[in-house]
Each structure stands twice: as C-alpha cells, then as structure tokens.
Amino acid sequence: MTIIITEDLCKGCEYCIEICPEEIFKKSGKLSQRGYSIPEISNSNSCTHCKRCELICPEMAITIEEEE
Secondary structure, rough: OOEEEEOOHHHOOOHHHHHHOOOEEEEOOOOOOOOEEEEEEEOOOHHHOOOHHHHOOOOOOEEEEEOO
C-alpha cells in the first residue's frame, strides 16, 4: 500500500491530519509551490486502508494505492 500526496493539489487544509484514526499524517514545515503547508506521512505502516483521508480531501490530493 502506498499513500500519495499530490503536492500541487494540496491546499494545506489538514483535514487528513484530523480524520485519520491511526495518525498517519502530521504537520510539516514543507511548503508547496503555492505556499501551502503540505502534511507529512509519519508512519504508513500503521495505515488500515480506511481511505478516510482520500475521501475527505476537498482537492483530491491524496491517493491510496493498493499493492498487488
């Protein structure tokens, strides 16, 4: 499983940080080209694949890819 944050789409709303039950995302000091704070993936191994982050993202900047 891979969590992908498309930085060009992210507007730093932090909904993913708030909704994740496993606290996969955290605030970071990294800024996008447009000046938005991009969340950081802190521990993808704890991800339960609930896809709440993917569903809540208003910019569709988060993608969860299942490995085959």
